[in-house]
Amino acid sequence: MKQEYKNKIHFLGGLIALVCILAAGCRKTDFPDVSSPAYLRVFNCLTYNVTIDNKDAPQPFLTMLIDPVLDASGMPVNADVTFDFMTTRGPLARPYPDAGNTALWQKEFPGTAKIPVGPIVNGYDLSGYGMVKSGSHRFMFISRPRSNDPFYSLPASARKGILVDTTVNLEQGEIYTMNILEKSVYTRKTGLYLRKEIFTKIPLSDSLVYTNFYNLSSEGYAQTFVFDDNSKNTCIRDTMNIFYTLYAKDRQKIKGYTNAFMTGVTRSQEPVVHPYSNFPLFPDSTANHIYAGTSGQMFNILSPGTPPDQGEQSDDSKGNYTSFALGPEAPAAVFNLGGDVRTGMVISVYSGVYNPRSFATVNTVEYVNGNMYITTLQRRYDPPVYK
Structure with missing residues (x-):
């Protein structure tokens, strides 16, 4: 009887141990709790190349500290949030974090770091935005060596840049885009640009694709730009007009959407939201209004007075023309930004009983010192229904 009792105890003990091991193996990563959050996305837009002429300039490779802790000498030794290995942003910022990316270097905050991200807010997926406690915060951006060594392990001499x-104030429930920019080519001073977004607060139709545009280049960038064979049509003037053309299958231009005027854009680093322009989710009258079909979008950016079809013929316009394109059916542009592999600015995914189904997006295009970037936001959509 005693032996049977012991065997039962051993069995139960082993079972409990097994359950504990399995529970530990399946446990989700613990993220810090963020109460009363604001939602923040941060990009490093510093792109200058370190050459012999500016060899003493700081590397555009950063560590971001939120509410840093400094020692007696003023050296950062800790922070409420430490976001390390921040390299220059990529051309396309997707609506959601790349969960499969294990790269150490980060192209944006929150990136793939263990940072809690935003929920669905008014129908928009904010999983590309990090949650930060609302209120006043001290932000510090430090230039660091390009290496895989964590910031706090670097020698003191490498943590002084x-x-x-x-200090900025982040309001509860608000959504922010933060860019680190060069303010002026004349001073080479770096600045923080913080824009409070409004897309969750304004009536945007789910049958239209929205885009707004910014030229956040440094003061004097266009005036001092040196044109050469390696930079054809990458520089634009401070004031430009934007035209767009929509393409369907086999690169057929869609009637009524060829070289259509969209908006104007003027260089400014004032952190105010620019108006949204739009085009239809289903501009092709032959589409079934479920899937937009393979498609693409082409945008020509031209100096005022330049005809919308003239820029494409220019080998080097000296600042009067550039272009960007998304989607497989768009022709090659100066900047090819990718987007959805089937529909460019439109997101097409398996949703409900439809595979694929197309959804409109809200986009922000930012031109900064010879580089074109796009950030895409998606609306919430129903998960797949498998038959």
């Missing part, structure tokens, strides 16, 4: 040290 403070580019930005400022």
